[in-house]
Amino acid sequence: xxxxxxxxxxVICKSGTSxxxxxxxxxxxxxxxxxxxxxxxxSLMLMATSNEGSKATYEQGVEKDKFLINHxxxxxxxxxxxxxxxxxxxxxxxxxxxxxxxxxxxxGQGTRLTVV
Amino acid sequence: xxxVEQNSGPLSVPEGAIASLNCTYSDRGSQSFFWYRQYSxxxxxxxxxxxxxxxxxxGRFTAQLNKASQYVSLLIRDSQPxxxxxxxxxxxxxxxxxxxxxxxxxxxxxxxx
Numbered sequence: 001x002x003x004x005x006x007x008x009x010x011v012i013c014k015s016g017t018s019x020x021x022x023x024x025x026x027x028x029x030x031x032x033x034x035x036x037x038x039x040x041x042x043s044l045m046l047m048a049t050s051n052e053g054s055k056a057t058y059e060q061g062v063e064k065d066k067f068l069i070n071h072x073x074x075x076x077x078x079x080x081x082x083x084x085x086x087x088x089x090x091x092x093x094x095x096x097x098x099x100x101x102x103x104x105x106x107x108g109q110g111t112r113l114t115v116v
Numbered sequence: 117x118x119x120v121e122q123n124s125g126p127l128s129v130p131e132g133a134i135a136s137l138n139c140t141y142s143d144r145g146s147q148s149f150f151w152y153r154q155y156s157x158x159x160x161x162x163x164x165x166x167x168x169x170x171x172x173x174x175g176r177f178t179a180q181l182n183k184a185s186q187y188v189s190l191l192i193r194d195s196q197p198x199x200x201x202x203x204x205x206x207x208x209x210x211x212x213x214x215x216x217x218x219x220x221x222x223x224x225x226x227x228x229x
Binding site: 006032034036042043044045046049091093095097104105106107108109110112 | 217219
């Protein structure tokens, strides 16, 4: 299957700082990328849909000014958690979907964010 | 009502048995159905997807879809301890909403040696 690389895999930051997470599709062009958040023992909750060259579409209840998404190229999307707080500590996972009619999405390795 | 529902489990089966995982969804417009496996602390990995009513087999795994009943299941034959994980059901509408995946809460499977 296709490879999606997410970086960093683990990050610890101080409260009030910002953290950037990168998601790259290594062997295909991803017209659409998705960002999910997963709290312990819970399922993946979609945060936003990122389309190359356009603004991200955020799910209800997700603050777009706090979770900045940039999809500047067909192989890279970034999620920046601004002014992080301890309640933002979670497992963040990106997925990328190739263009065309393919519906299969491939997941990155995930980023464990801990805000102290 | 949640869009995608699964029993959270844990579901415990002995090694070699058949594990049956179930999922229901609320949106009749759903078009594609996926089963993912997630080990603790890892991201999900795709096991199977199914689009059409009926059964789809891949090795020890069989996905079953019944759109009339809005029900999709995953059967794991000859279960192995390495199959112990959380299994996530996900649905999507291809042509609406950007094809985003909506996940169920997952079913924890434990296969006992």
